[in-house]
Amino acid sequence: MIETMDSTHLLSWITLSPLIGMVAILLTPRAKTDVIKTLAAAFTGIPLVLAAWMYFAKFQVGTAGYQLYEVFDWVKTFHIQYQVGVDGLSAPLVLLNCLLLFVAVFSSWNVEKGVKGYFVLLLLLEVGINGVFVSLDLFLFYVYWELMLLPMYFLIGIWGGPRREYAAIKFFLYTLAGSVLILIAMVAMYLSSSDDPAQRTFSLVKLAQIGQTPIGKPGCWASLPMLFGMTFQHWCFLFMFIGFAIKVPVFPFHTWLPDAHVEAPTAISVILAGILLKLGGYGLMRVNMTVFPDVMWQNGTTTVWATGLAVLGTINIVYGAFVAMAQTDFKKLVAYSSVAHMGFVLLGLAAMNPQGLSGANLTLFNHGTSSAMLFLLVGVIYDRAHHREIAKFGGLASHMPVYASLAFLGIFTSLGLPGLAGFWGEVLALLGAWERYPILTAISTIGLIVTAAFFLMTIRRVFFGPAQEKYRGFPDVTLREWTCLAPFGALCVIAGVFPAFLLNWMGPSIQSLVQIITPK
């Protein structure tokens, strides 16, 4: 399953190189803001180049197992290892994260308050996110998972909008509540991995083997305490699920998201929607579905847990879309549309077939580009108008034609127009889900229609109608904004016309996941 050790330590370099930038920035005097920004750009650029190299050159397309694998002992007495590797599920997300962070530096170029602290925290955030995607040891996974919390808390709380303090602590409390459940499940999994303390493990690879062994056969979970009528696996699944669900966010754990998005500065919203939400979906696949496959699939059929996941996905889609429709704030609208999109991920995961999982993974990546683009676009207009009220805009297309056309691209990608990136994920997720939950899938399509409706209404209200005098002098998209928007715009088109550059990479890993959950 695992190739030989990667002697170049490529993944470690991708993950940890921003730390060098952090130290460099910390040693730079506070007043030299240009130097600090250049350093930040350089040290998010390095991982981006390395990640692109990893994705397009080093990654062996067509293999399912973990690649670019590295391992060494961290704490021997507790069998904690520094263990990293990527497969088709994590590699695209690493690339996406590096791209988002690089763009985030440029979109934050105008930051004035506490420049040094801002970019130090941004680099720390990149370390945490990349670390989660590459770690194959649960302990390491958890350390990286929590490492993201503090920078995000400060980035929202210090550089955010008027209600930033409330939004920051809400984000922190919600996420920590989820994290501690993950921690409990992690301790329980470690202790149940073997009766012999010398054989216990945190390795996700080994835990997956243990979890996939049928109960009663040698090598399955060692001790399985039943609590309140639920088995050990179900409890761990539940705790891990809530931890990840808060990140996704799954209804009813989503209420931190609109607050955080609205208050966060543009670049942080981009990161939040673009990649932080993806950690939840990724965690569900990497831990829940891989280590506890029989919770969702038993005796050749879906369990009530899988159906529950599908129901939650449907609620996310329909509820998210309707609430988005009711928003008057442009940014909040985009935030709730993210809730709806994440519903397709859940629905795809619940389907547990190749189409569904492909749809979920494509949505993870493509929502990363389209929502990042939308938040950047909202940032562009907010910088000029200093408000985000949809009702107060109108006729912007005539003043800012380039901006308008870029916005159309982002919005049409987001509402799933065929030929653009968003379409593939949604259609595959629905296709996969139709096989298992026809009724829920039918209900979900309501969300699809509502999404199209509110996005089209937004286009009409913001860009069409009579040109307003007060927006006349607005400059169109500047060069800096172009550089931020262009990569996402390009990806929206490329991934729409040519999704193979994602699907071929993901395919084998998805097939193997399907094999694990629904063995023939």
Place this chain on the structure above:
Amino acid sequence: MDWLAQTNADVGRIWPEIILSVTALVALLSDLLLKGRDTRVTGWVTTLGVVFTIYWIARSFAGAHGGHVFGMMLDDRFALFFKLLIASGLLVVTLLSMWFRGFDHDGIGEYYSILVTAAVGAFFLVSTDHLLLLFLGLETLSISSYVLAGFLKRDIRSTEAAVKYLVFGVLASGAMLFGFSLLYGFTGSVRLPEIGSAVQRLLLSGAHGKDFHLDATGMGVAVGVILSLAGFGFKVAAFPFHFWSPDVYEGAPTPVTTFLSVVSKTASFGMILRFFGGVAATTTVVPDAGHAVVGSPALAAVLAAIAAMTMTFGNVAAMLQENAKRLLAYSSIAHAGYMLAGVAAFVAGADAIDAHGDHYNVASLTGAHAVAFYLAAYFMMNLGAFAVVTYLSNRWGAETVGGWAGLGWKSPVACGALAVFLLSLTGIPPTAGFVGKWYLLQAIWTAPALQWLAVLLVLNSIVSLFYYFRMAKSLFFKGEEEATASPRKHAYAFELSTIVVALAVGTLWFGLSLSWLMNLVQSLHV
């Protein structure tokens, strides 16, 4: 071996205590010669003595033989580990005292001597299994602490703190001493292991530790243990024996508060582990079952209940605090709760299943190891937090969370380090506090019937986030222009920053490279 050679050999094993006692005397003498003119010289003399003590403890590790010294003290790695923590804490507190602005106007000549004497008491406390010496050590530590708490003679709050501490302390000592006398009366011994065997016979005679008899003698022992627990609970400020701590912590000079919350608490937990290690966790082989029954479910349940109340109360009360020292006082009540949960796990032993599928207890030192590790982490993060409080009150004259508004931008190094300590106190990686909490969780989870306590512990961590990060919020979320405090001169900013940064690096270091500390802790035997 004749008695002279024996005495010689024994004296060689208590050098740390001797060096520290001499340091106390020299500090007194130095103050006498200087006639109270320059207390800083006395401070440096003390520092030198403490550093020498630390060096001696460190080099004693290899030679510890685990046996008795003078028939009353134990020379084992467990004692040395705790002495190392105590002496290192004393070093930091000494340095903080030298640079604490509040001491600049009061003559504090004899302060250092008393501080060191308290630590000598703590040394004896953690290295004895004899109830009499245990009590003597505890009283040396306590009486010195009462004096230390009142050292800001012109500050009425400091005086109030000293009196309050004294009154409650004497009461607790009395209860504990009565408990000891009951233990002696019913078991006929003042040695912990012998008391332990007697307790085991009396209370836990049933196989598998399930059906124990509680006759009059057993009742007497149980009352003795509970009364002793009251004394211990007072020292570590466990609910419901915590009443003194917020007022004392707030009123006492900040370095003394630091000493009470870190050094004194560390020593007390050393004593608690020793006591329950002797009284509860003695191995008895039950003939018919053929395996060892270890641990006392009843005692574990009592300790778990106290731990649960302590952590919950500490965290909830801390949310309401405005004064930073008071907030940290309640937070250290909560941390005492976490560690008591580890003690409960230690006392409960671990659950195992024998060949017939029956559950039984096995000896588990994991609980004790987890507490020891947590203490090392707590040592760094709490010392660090108090050092930052000292720094901010020196430099900006602000001791309230609200008064700290915007100071993060003016003192970025100290406040950035505080963020690290707060992370660690909350138990978030990559810090020592997280590893400590994880270790505790693991110990509690494996103990029989204590899983609920593990869940409660992590829920408490979420609550604690709220008030810890209120500090960070005030320091950083308010803009620089909102800072109302004005800078003061002679704040020893550089000296204090050095301590703070060193402790922050330690907190991160033991969160990332934990093998060394883990191995050290696992080599301890109670």
